[in-house]
Amino acid sequence: MKRLTTVLVASALLLGAAACSDDDGENVRDADSASGSASGSASGSASGGAVCDPFGNLADADSTVNVTLTEFAIATDQPSAPAGTIHFAIENAGAEVHELVVVRADSVDALPLDDDGVLDEAAFADGDFIGEVEGFPAAQTCDGTFDLTSGAYVLLCAIVEDHDGDVENHLTEGMALEFTVV
Ligand SMILES: [Cu+2]
Known part of the structure; x- marks a missing residue:
């Protein structure tokens, strides 16, 4: 009581x-x-x-591939390029910041992801994580120049945004494209 x-x-x-x-x-x-x-x-x-920080040495390029980034897709003007020093001329035609990561992988489905669906960079074999042009703003262009031997590659954007718990994962939204070097 x-x-x-x-x-x-x-x-x-x-x-x-x-x-x-x-x-x-x-x-x-x-x-x-x-x-x-x-x-x-x-x-x-x-x-x-976020500003364009070009990757590699553009002056060494043997060929150029035009890449377009949008929400949420990656497109190129050709599905393959000859082995050598390849220049990716990247246009961010979307509304958000995007990046371009180049990895050696058999397919989009073969990309190593962690439990949260985020690209697991540590899971790549030595040398398979080629490099990246870090995020740059919408309506801008940037350049990435990579020495690529023949094989299967994936171009992707691995940006993950967390808007107060509302997670936007650019990769799993669709920003990955298989690309062949012949
Ligand atoms: Cu993106």
């Missing part, structure tokens, strides 16, 4: 506290929206901070 009374009193106190804090509600909401816009601008500046 005594315990029940204590609980009731405690509940009354909690209700009272909640009622009293009504005035403070405005401040709490302000703080929330402030942190919301802060994280918004943080990710905004992260996207804005």
